[in-house]
Amino acid sequence: MTKKLLFQFDTDPTPSVFDVVVGYDGGADHIAGYGGVTPDNVGAYVDGTIYTRGGSEKKSTAIFVGGGDMAAGEAVYDAVQKRFFGPFRVSTMLDSNGSNTTAAAGVALAVKALGGDVKDKKAVILAGTGPVGMRSAAMLAKEGATVAITGRDLGKTQKAADAIEKRFGVKVEAIEAKDEAARKAAVSGANLVFSAGAIGFELLSEANWSSEASIEIVVDYNAQPPLGIGGIDAMDKAKERHGKLALGALGLGGLKLKLHRTLIGKLFEAADQSFDADEIYALAKEMA
Secondary structure (H helix, E strand, O other), X not given: OOOOEEEEEEOOOOOOHHHHHHHHHOOOOEEEEEOOOOOOOHHHXXXXXXXXXXXXXXXXXXXXXXXXXXXXXXXXXXXXXXXXXXXXXXXXXXXXXXXXXXXXXXHHHHHHHOOOOOOOOEEEEEOOOOHHHHHHHHHHHHOOOEEEEEEOOHHHHHHHHHHHHHHHOOOOEEEEOOOHHHHHHHHOOOOEEEEOOOOOOOOEOHHHHHOOOOOOEEEEOOOOOOOOEOOOOOOOEEEEEOOEXXXXXXXXXXXXXXXXXXXXXXXXXXXXXXXOHHHHHHHHHHHO
């Protein structure tokens, strides 16, 4: 039987242990991890995957692009795709820092909790300039929501909004929010509030969201206390709090891991699949 080989191209110096474990749990027979991968050196690695097997055996080779930096991962992923031609290709997946699977799980569960339709609802992603926040913003905007991302610096936040539009073809608003008072103002009138900030910072206190009548659901991607949104629990999975629904990082983590494992398995079903944000979110909606 042809072995299912997963080649992990990591932009960090050392390949992610987390991604290796999930790769095996997803069905790979063997994982070869390479650190320090860049668009300049990835070509030789790709050539090794596409010229060694033919016919039905080719689907048993796949590429996973990871690392802590989504921008670097995107550059490597694009370089991988450009290396392919004709039948000389293998299936690929991009999930730097778990950003695609995490955002897909969070948005899919939030949309499901609100009845499957967020068209014309207002969504605000607090600290939305990082990869998870940017992915979440794009997915929500594609669902028809009116989306804004916040950040401490307007220039950086606008740059993130522009990057979302360039890559995903949707517009999101950039809001400068340097302190909690500004973040409270940003979520005024919002229906969905996501927190995508760094570990160790509460972005919105319980008092500043529990009293906002428009909010229907709050979603926090941070599993370590203090959480980004005060007054919820990391284990919350559409739990009612103050007349609203709460979704915590561990509450959505089950779907995130299941999604990651399922995608690894799907890599080996054919030799021409590409799983980036859009494809990963589509699967998350099916699985939610």
